[in-house]
Structure formats: C-alpha cells, structure tokens
C-alpha cells in the first residue's frame with residue numbers, strides 16, 4: 105500500500121483566481137494610483153511595459169540610421185553594428201518602489217530576438233538585456249516576454265540562448281514566455297514600428313515552410329531544453345476562442361503554466377451582449393486551474409481600468425500556496441464594497457471570470473484527498489523491512505473502497521467454500537496492521553452467517569500491541585481472534601483443538617503502486633505452506649503491473665535539481681497530475697497502458713518445490729541465480745518488452761506505472777471483485793479508491809519521440825534471493841527511407857542500489 109504517511113487528507117476549498125489586467129499598448133503611464141484603481145476594480149495585478157514609446161522610437165531611429173549608412177556605403181562591412189545606449193529616465197518610468205516586486209513587467213514586443221537578420225537580432229538582444237537588467241535591478245520578480253515569431257525563418261535557438269542568458273541576470277527573476285496554444289494567423293505586423301519589420305529579406309533564407317499545430321509547443325520545448333528546465337522559466341499561454349485539439353490542450357497542461365492570457369477575442373457575447381467564454385474554453389479553464397501551481401489569469405485588451413488617466417500603484421501577487429486562506433488585497437477591497445451597487449459594470453470580463461471562479465465544479469475525491477501532493481515524489485514504502493507508524497495505518501484506513509471490496513471478496517469466498525466444507529472456515533489475515541481487514545473478515549462472516557475461526561498475523565511489534573488490545577476490547581472481535589506476532593514466512597500455521605490445521609482463506613494486502621513492489625509475491629510464497637493445498641484461497645488471487653510512456657516536465661525538472669546520485673535509478677510513488685500521455689489508443693482515445701506481468705496465488709506446488717530445491721544449492725538445483733544467489737526466488741523474476749506507438753510527437757520523461765488486482769473471482773461466475781489504480785479501469789473496478797498513488801520510473805535523459813514512432817520498453821523485475829529491484833530501458837524506432845531504424849535509446853536504469861530487501 106502506498107499513500108501519504110503523516111498527511112491528513114483535506115478538502116480543498118474553491119480555488120481563488122488571481123486575475124490581472126494587460127494592455128498590449130498601455131496608453132497611460134503605470135503609477136501608484138492606476139494600480140489602486142485596478143485593485144478597486146477587482147483586479148489582483150496588472151502588467152506594465154519596462155520601457156517607454158520614446159525609447160522604442162529612439163532605437164528604431166538608430167537602426168534606420170545604420171541601414172541608411174550601410175546602403176550609402178561602398179564598404180558596408182566597415183560600418184559597426186548599432187549600439188543601444190544605457191537607459192535614461194525618459195526611457196522608463198520604472199523605479200524600485202515598494203510595489204515593484206509585485207508587478208508583471210513586459211519586455212518590448214517590438215524587438216525580435218529570433219531575427220535571422222544579425223543586425224536586428226543584435227539590437228534586439230541589447231534592448232532585451234537593458235530591460236531585463238534594469239527590471240532585475242529595480243527588484244521586479246515577474247517578467248513576461250513575447251515568444252518568438254513562429255514563422256519559418258525565425259532562429260529559435262538565438263531566442264532561447266538570449267532567455268538562458270537573462271535567467272542569469274538576477275537570482276529572483278521569473279520569466280514567462282508568451283506563446284499561443286497553436287500557431288495562429290499572423291497578426292497584422294506593425295512593420296513600421298517594429299524591429300522585425302526591418303529585417304532584410306536576404307537573411308530570410310528559409311521561406312514559408314508549413315508548420316503544424318504543435319509548432320508553438322515545439323518552440324517552447326526548444327527554449328526550455330536550452331534553458332535546462334530552469335525552475336524560473338514558465339509559460340504564459342494565450343488561449344484562443346477556438347481551442348486546438350485535446351492532444352494539444354493536454355500537452356500544454358503538462359507544461360509549467362504561470363499565466364493564462366485571455367484576450368478580448370477569446371470571449372464570445374451572450375444574448376444580452378455580455379462577454380462569456382464558450383463551453384470548451386470554460387472546461388479548459390477548469391482543468392488548468394486545478395494545477396498545483398494555479399495559473400494567473402490575465403485579461404488582455406478588455407477595456408481600460410475604470411477611472412484610469414491617473415497615476416497608479418501596482419498590486420500584490422501573493423503566493424497562494426503559502427497562505428491559501430488569506431484574503432487578497434482585491435478580495436478585502438471588494439468585501440468593503442459589498443453593498444455598493446455599480447450603475448454599470450465597467451469590467452464585465454472580470455466579473456464573468458469571477459463568476460466562473462465561484463461556480464467551479466467540485467474536485468474529484470482523489471484530488472481532494474491528495475490536495476497539495478500532486479507530483480510530489482515519495483520513495484516507495486518498504487513495509488517488509490520497515491515498521492510502519494500508527495499514523496500511516498490511520499491514513500490507509502480512511503480508504504472508502506478498499507476495505508469494502510475486501511469484505512465483499514471474503515464474503516464471496518466464504519460462501520463458495522462453505523458449500524464444500526460445511527464447517528467453520530479458517531481465515532487468516534497476514535500482515536494485519538492495526539486490524540481493519542480482520543474486522544472486515546468478521547463482518548463478512550456476520551453478513552453471510554458463515555462461522556469463521558479468525559487469525560491475525562503481524563510482524564510489526566507495535567501494531568501487534570494494538571491488535572491484542574482490539575481483540576480484548578472490540579465487541580465485534582470479542583476475543584475471538586488469535587493474534588500472532590511473527591513474520592508470516594516463519595508462521596507454522598493455525599492450531600485448532602491442539603492440532604495443527606490449514607488456513608482456508610489467506611487474506612493479505614501487501615501491494616504497492618506497481619503491484620509487486622512491496623514484495624507481496626515473496627511474502628505470500630513464504631506463507632503458502634499454511635494454506636490448504638486443495639481448496640485454499642488467496643485474497644488477492646492475482647495482481648498485474650502496468651505502465652505507459654509519459655511526458656512529465658515538472659517531475660523531470662524536480663529531479664534535475666536534486667543532488668542525490670541515485671535519483672534517476674529508482675521509481676517514485678507520486679500522485680501523477682501535471683503530465684501528458686504520449687501514446688493514446690486511437691480507438692478508445694484512452695492512454696495505451698499495457699500489462700507488464702502478473703503474479704497469481706497460490707503458486708503451483710511444483711514451482712514451490714523447485715524453489716525449495718534451489719535454496720539448498722545442490723547439483724540438481726542448477727547453476728545458481730542469473731543475477732546472484734542460489735536462484736530460489738527466480739520464479740518471481742519477470743521481464744517484459746512492450747511496444748507503444750506515439751500518437752503525437754513529444755518528449756518522454758519516463759513511465760507512469762499502475763496496478764490492478766483480482767481479489768476474488770466468485771465461483772458462480774458473477775463479476776470479479778477487483779481493485780485498480782489503472783486510469784483506464786479504475787472507474788469501473790474501484791472508483792474513488794484513494795489508497796495508492798501511481799509510480800513513476802524516470803529517465804535520466806529525456807527522449808524526443810516523433811509522431812507515429814514506436815517506443816519499445818524493456819522492463820525487468822530482478823532478484824538475487826536477498827532483494828528485488830527493477831530495471832528499465834526505452835528505445836525509439838522510426839520509419840526512415842523505408843526502413844525501421846532505432847533513433848534513440850535511454851540508459852539502462854536500475855534500482856539495484858535501492859532494492860527492496862527480502
């Protein structure tokens with residue numbers, strides 16, 4: 105079992121939307137009073153340019169003068185590139201005042217860092233560097249930068265290089281790259297007022313090459329890879345009224361979205377003429393606003409700030425994760441204004457988004473349970489080697505489904521066995537913890553009317569104390585349970601009327617997020633000798649491990665920042681949230697999550713017999729284990745090689761892993777009683793179960809996956825008789841020039857140094 109030790113599940117309240125106001129061309133200077141007016145109007149923040157229109161005119165004139173000089177000169181190479189002088193007070197009205205750290209400042213949109221014309225790129229870099237350096241000097245924390253033009257001749261690597269440099273400009277600066285969800289019709293270029301419009305055609309060597317809907321994301325991918333997944337680099341995503349495909353929506357969901365930019369053109373008008381968002385955009389907003397780092401919403405060009413034309417003051421951009429319950433300045437102001445009825449809504453777009461905020465649908469139960477723990481990496485539990493704390497058991501026991509399903513499974517098994525045996529059924533819970541499954545066995549007995557003789561076996565000495573106390577005090581247990589403190593593998597089995605007896609139903613819950621990763625197979629093999637050889641039933645009867653390739657930039661960036669030298673060599677338990685499935689089944693439109701392997705219980709006697717023979721290391725026992733030891737646990741080793749097809753190109757950061765288990769298959773053929781954390785089947789098999797988070801197998805080097813390429817995953821469960829570990833490797837194949845070629849392969853990753861001890 106995997107979950108959140110020590111964490112009290114909490115209901116998450118409705119998310120507060122931080123809403124800002126942006127004007128692509130601010131007509132009034134941003135002052136303290138303007139900021140106050142924005143706040144009075146209900147905005148939480150606003151953007152401002154770093155430099156003035158005067159500065160723009162100055163730089164354009166400088167470039168024009170350079171080009172004139174070049175065209176007039178016989179030796180153009182002798183004329184040095186233009187140099188942009190340091191900023192003057194006329195160039196910017198930004199000053200390091202007390203509000204500066206709460207502003208989103210915008211670098212100039214009239215520059216072109218990706219220009220193929222070296223002069224334009226050179227001047228753009230200078231303007232950009234001046235602006236970022238001055239903003240950083242003033243104490244600005246958030247800078248929004250227009251993304252590169254997505255046309256074919258743009259040199260994205262130049263742009264990315266400039267961003268990488270600017271991240272060094274200040275240790276506190278967060279950069280947001282403003283990009284559309286997909287390349288849009290290019291806006292009417294104001295060539296006369298931009299540097300891009302001055303680029304010489306002779307440098308635009310790559311003419312219009314058609315790009316597809318993922319090109320904007322591709323551009324981002326190059327920028328962030330060049331910047332080595334920098335934690336202070338995020339996306340400001342412009343959301344259009346007509347959304348791109350769901351694949352593209354999911355792709356952006358997995359990226360570090362700091363801001364959602366909603367221009368006026370994203371809004372439609374309702375029958376009364378008010379601005380509203382269409383249903384798909386509303387759904388997108390609901391999805392994106394459930395990210396752990398909730399994006400800010402910036403309304404762009406939706407009308408001026410009411411009462412502007414006065415100097416204004418910037419407003420706070422608080423970190424909600426630090427103090428989610430504190431009212432924001434805008435909330436406090438609006439509270440004071442509650443009874444004041446405005447004659448006319450001067451900010452209808454803002455009012456509408458506030459309305460959406462108030463009417464957000466409730467979050468799914470698992471989200472509420474795991475609030476704050478999405479994508480948080482935990483090492484898998486090792487309940488076999490470690491003794492769990494009471495609080496950990498307490499968290500497990502809150503699951504509304506798991507114990508219920510076990511009770512149903514035991515009840516069904518009791519009915520099937522009782523038909524054959526016509527006597528009290530011997531039931532043992534092995535690994536009983538604090539006893540919830542024992543209670544469920546007793547309830548199953550009560551509900552079916554079939555008497556049981558009940559055992560509880562536990563190796564944790566501390567849990568053993570509670571089990572004994574419960575047996576003495578719990579009216580349902582009523583001193584009927586025989587509590588045994590032992591490792592189940594050493595248990596001799598029940599004794600009834602002074603004679604050794606066999607167990608009819610062996611109940612256990614030793615499963616991890618990847619089914620067998622908490623050594624359920626090894627423990628259950630070790631206790632199988634107490635199970636009745638003819639009719640003995642194991643609950644669970646079987647379990648399977650599943651995985652699929654995923655893109656998870658957030659976890660990759662998190663791991664990148666860690667110093668542990670084994671960080672790429674072990675799987676992590678995590679509530680996977682901000683990720684994208686790379687392989688979607690075209691028929692079902694569900695992620696292609698495939699089965700790695702299966703374990704069933706009880707094992708055939710011949711396999712146990714061979715294992716016992718190998719344990720001795722005799723001549724008949726063969727030549728020892730493949731990867732160490734005598735090989736007596738080798739029957740629990742597994743290997744699989746699975747092939748997936750990438751539905752659209754992307755970057756693979758690892759594998760998302762899941763499990764399913766059949767607790768019991770009733771003999772009357774009615775529906776199997778199953779648990780699942782596989783997203784494709786959990787709804788059907790065990791909806792709302794919260795005990796297990798998925799598991800993530802990381803890749804040290806992300807693999808670029810072209811559309812329709814094949815991803816082949818080799819995965820091993822290895823054992824040397826003392827421990828169990830996993831190994832995984834991913835290869836990518838594409839059809840090129842008519843032949844299938846391997847175009848990339850990951851390292852062979854191995855958790856041998858972090859193996860689970862038996």
Ligand SMILES: C[S@@+](CC[C@H](N)C(=O)[O-])C[C@H]1O[C@@H](n2cnc3c(N)ncnc32)[C@H](O)[C@@H]1O
Nearest residue numbers: 105487488535536537562563564591592613627
């Ligand atoms: C995941 S917990 C489940 C506890 C409880 N059955 C429940 O469902 O809430 C697994 C329990 O099995 C115990 N356990 C693991 N390996 C064991 C072994 N070899 N022998 C006895 N107990 C074991 C652990 O100490 C732990 O209490």
